[in-house]
Amino acid sequence: MRSTARVLVYSDDASTREQVRLAAGRRPAADLPPVEFVECATLPAVLSELDAGGIDVCVLDGEAVPAGGMGVCRQIKDEIFQCPPVLLLMGRPQDAWLATWSRADAAVTLPVDPVEFADVLAGLVRSRLSRAA
Numbered sequence: 001m002r003s004t005a006r007v008l009v010y011s012d013d014a015s016t017r018e019q020v021r022l023a024a025g026r027r028p029a030a031d032l033p034p035v036e037f038v039e040c041a042t043l044p045a046v047l048s049e050l051d052a053g054g055i056d057v058c059v060l061d062g063e064a065v066p067a068g069g070m071g072v073c074r075q076i077k078d079e080i081f082q083c084p085p086v087l088l089l090m091g092r093p094q095d096a097w098l099a100t101w102s103r104a105d106a107a108v109t110l111p112v113d114p115v116e117f118a119d120v121l122a123g124l125v126r127s128r129l130s131r132a133a
Helices: 014-024 043-052 069-079 093-102 114-132
Strands: 005-010 035-040 057-061 086-090 106-109
Touching (some): 005 114, 014 035, 014 114, 086 114
16 A cells, blocks of 8 residues: 555635645545645646646645636646546535536535545545556
8 A cells, every 4th residue: 555645635715725634634534545635726836736746636626716626627637647536626516517527536515524525535546546556
């Protein structure tokens, strides 16, 4: 098992990034390695981290400004070779169709429900680590 799973968290709002960190905890599931968070507040920072490699899952805030997570998701799915799975944070459940348009691998609504979030994140980390093995 790898020593850590690297999770990129993109939001212009520091409290949203904190919600994600607290909901996931140190380890979203007992069978996974501890999570190392890479926080980004801007699109250039996201692209730089993804270009550097080593990111296992991206958590993108669909409500971020000026570059919303849905548009960012669609962009990185088009531009990043072997793009990591993306978990999209949506403002409303009715926006699920936009998550599909953005090609996100999973979506949850804000505010973050810790149980739901950790479960969805764990599934994405498992799928990424099993493909990398």
